[in-house]
Amino acid sequence: MNVLVAGSHGQVGQHVTASLANSDHDVRGMVRKESQASDIESIGAEPVVADLTGDVSHAVEGVDAVIFAAGSGGEDVWGVDRDGAIGLVDEAESRSVDRFVLLSSINADQPENSPEALREYLRAKGEADEYLRESDLTYTIVRPGPLTDEDGTGRIKTGRNLDRDGVDIPREDVARTLVAALGEAETHETTFELAAGDDQIEEALRSPVEN
Numbered sequence: 001m002n003v004l005v006a007g008s009h010g011q012v013g014q015h016v017t018a019s020l021a022n023s024d025h026d027v028r029g030m031v032r033k034e035s036q037a038s039d040i041e042s043i044g045a046e047p048v049v050a051d052l053t054g055d056v057s058h059a060v061e062g063v064d065a066v067i068f069a070a071g072s073g074g075e076d077v078w079g080v081d082r083d084g085a086i087g088l089v090d091e092a093e094s095r096s097v098d099r100f101v102l103l104s105s106i107n108a109d110q111p112e113n114s115p116e117a118l119r120e121y122l123r124a125k126g127e128a129d130e131y132l133r134e135s136d137l138t139y140t141i142v143r144p145g146p147l148t149d150e151d152g153t154g155r156i157k158t159g160r161n162l163d164r165d166g167v168d169i170p171r172e173d174v175a176r177t178l179v180a181a182l183g184e185a186e187t188h189e190t191t192f193e194l195a196a197g198d199d200q201i202e203e204a205l206r207s208p209v210e211n
């Protein structure tokens with residue numbers, strides 16, 4: 001597949017891009033600034049400069065699947081986390097892209113259970129998730145707990161509603177999960193929470209919403 005990674009230069013996005021570049025997939029990495037393009041090339045991907053708050057049509061042209069790993073970092077939650085994702089969903093739909101894997105967040109469906117400072121961001125994420133679910137795309141929505149910079153272990157747990165104790169997960173394992181979900185039919189049309197765990201990623205993704 002020819003896969004577009006939105007947020008390719010981000011911390012999760014770079015792991016996603018590298019993982020795809022080392023696979024049978026072709027990968028196009030979306031960056032906001034021309035100066036980031038050489039980093040994407042050195043990972044082994046084709047860079048494309050596009051901003052999620054603007055026109056992304058050229059980035060989507062010719063791709064079979066999208067992995068959305070971008071995020072506002074809290075600065076423009078409505079413009080990037082909600083409308084940026086929605087714009088990319090629309091563009092993917094209009095270009096007959098079939099597959100869309102969206103990096104969301106734990107509690108995107110229940111912002112009221114998170115600290116006040118995170119609620120607006122989580123509402124924006126939740127609205128983007130809902131929009132993707134209602135689209136014609138074959139979606140997977142992945143909702144990890146807090147991300148860490150520890151080395152990945154390749155082991156995760158997934159579920160519809162995970163116990164909130166110990167839901168941290170290394171970014172590297174989130175990235176591997178997003179990439180593995182691309183080819184796992186059991187993740188089609190599912191939304192699941194994600195944390196570090198005991199199961200191999202591929203095994204966990206065969207029944208992602210149990211729990």
Ligand SMILES: NC(=O)c1ccc[n+]([C@@H]2O[C@H](COP(=O)([O-])OP(=O)(O)OC[C@H]3O[C@@H](n4cnc5c(N)ncnc54)[C@H](OP(=O)(O)O)[C@@H]3O)[C@@H](O)[C@H]2O)c1
Nearest residue numbers: 007009010011012032051052053070071104105145146147
């Ligand atoms: N942090 C957590 O604990 C946590 C938990 C659950 C879910 N998440 C989700 O995971 C996402 C990825 O995390 P991360 O640590 O990899 O974040 P990150 O390093 O901040 O990466 C986000 C990427 O999105 C890009 N981006 C932002 N605005 C954009 C725009 N308008 N157009 C195009 N690209 C844009 C950024 O581009 P630049 O490089 O140009 O800034 C950056 O490359 C977060 O954004 C969040 O939604 C995070």
